[in-house]
Amino acid sequence: MSLSPKERDDVSEILLKIKAISANIETPFVFVSGIHSPVYVDCRRIISFPQERKRIIELLEKIVREDIGLENIDVVAGGATAGIPYAAFLSQKIEKPMIYVRKEPKKHGEKRQTEGVLKKGDRVLLVEDLITDGGSKTNFFNGIKNDGGVPKYCMVVFSYGRPVIVEKMKEWGVELFWLTDWNNTLELAKRKGYFSEDEYSEVSKFLKDPIAWDKKWVAGEKK
Numbered sequence: 001m002s003l004s005p006k007e008r009d010d011v012s013e014i015l016l017k018i019k020a021i022s023a024n025i026e027t028p029f030v031f032v033s034g035i036h037s038p039v040y041v042d043c044r045r046i047i048s049f050p051q052e053r054k055r056i057i058e059l060l061e062k063i064v065r066e067d068i069g070l071e072n073i074d075v076v077a078g079g080a081t082a083g084i085p086y087a088a089f090l091s092q093k094i095e096k097p098m099i100y101v102r103k104e105p106k107k108h109g110e111k112r113q114t115e116g117v118l119k120k121g122d123r124v125l126l127v128e129d130l131i132t133d134g135g136s137k138t139n140f141f142n143g144i145k146n147d148g149g150v151p152k153y154c155m156v157v158f159s160y161g162r163p164v165i166v167e168k169m170k171e172w173g174v175e176l177f178w179l180t181d182w183n184n185t186l187e188l189a190k191r192k193g194y195f196s197e198d199e200y201s202e203v204s205k206f207l208k209d210p211i212a213w214d215k216k217w218v219a220g221e222k223k
Contacts, residue, residue, distance in 0.1 A: 001177060002066040005184075007059060012185040014052045015158065016194040020045040021185065023199040028217060035214045038202040043129035043157045047085045056157060056179065057089045060127065063177050064094055068153055074122040075149065077101050077114070079140045083128040086157070090127055099149075101126070101140045113143030120148040130158040131178070134168035141172050153177065158185075160207075182207055 015021045021041050028036040046053050064070065078087025078100045091098035099116030106112060118124075124144050131137060131154070141151040151174050159165065159178035169176045186203065189195040195203065206213040 002062060003059060003179065008180045008184045009188055011056065011059065011157070011180040012188050013192070014046075014055065015041070015043070015180070015185070016189055016192070018045050018049050018052055021158075021189070021194075023189075023195050023203055025199055025202045035210055036217050037210065038199065038206050038213070041130055041158055041160075044082050046129075046157070053089070057086070057093060059179050060086065060090050060155060060157075061093050063155060063179075064090070064125070067177060068125065068175075070094060070096075072123060073125045073153070075099055075116075075118060075124050077124050077126045077140070077144060077149075079126060079128050079136065082130075083126070086129065087127040099124075101143045103136075103139060105143070105146075112147050114147045114149070118144070118147050118149045122149045123152045124149045125153040125155060126151060126174075128154065128156045130160070131156045131165055131176070132160045133162060134165045137174075138168060138172070141174065 020043050021039065023039045025038045028038050029040040030036055046056055064073065073096055076087050076091040076096050076098050078084035078098070080100055080102050084100045087098050087100065097117060099114050099118050102113050102115070104113065126137065126140055128137065137154055144151045151172060153175050154169065155177040157179050159181040161181040161183055165176070186200070190200040
């Protein structure tokens with residue numbers, strides 16, 4: 001990808017500075033799956049910081065222009081709800097039509113999962129805030145496909161970098177792009193003092209094996 005290491009570090013520091021990435025080893029966060037985590041990534045916060053938001057959108061635009069190519073995209077899609085602002089900002093910058101994708105089809109009207117104008121065969125770039133295991137993206141890809149579009153690219157601000165993500169993207173034939181990930185962020189968080197030594201250690205363990213970390217924490221909590 002066209003982003004430099006410095007640009008990726010800039011994104012990581014933005015997320016840490018605005019507390020879109022935060023650690024708590026005393027009272028772990030709980031994911032939708034029920035797994036406890038010593039770290040939480042909330043890229044929704046970016047939309048409330050104009051200058052930082054501007055930089056993020058500039059880098060998303062750079063990837064579109066230099067790695068994907070404007071001519072290869074017909075529509076920019078945002079996944080409900082976190083991806084919608086990014087799709088709106090980016091589609092305006094690159095002057096492409098926008099749609100958004102619901103988590104499930106409507107139960108009334110045309111019963112579509114997408115909102116906006118999606119023509120049959122349109123090549124779609126899905127823009128999202130982050131990707132953890134790729135599960136929710138598969139749901140959005142299904143919605144796009146069922147409504148006649150062709151999911152071709154997916155772009156996120158932050159990727160957890162798990163192997164399962166790559167596998168799921170391959171299954172769909174979708175090319176994935178991201179601004180930064182844990183490989184860029186974890187060492188920077190320690191080096192610049194955003195994470196303490198203990199936080200760095202626990203987050204490292206969690207990222208290596210989330211299930212094992214969850215089980216250990218729950219067992220300790222119940223003692």
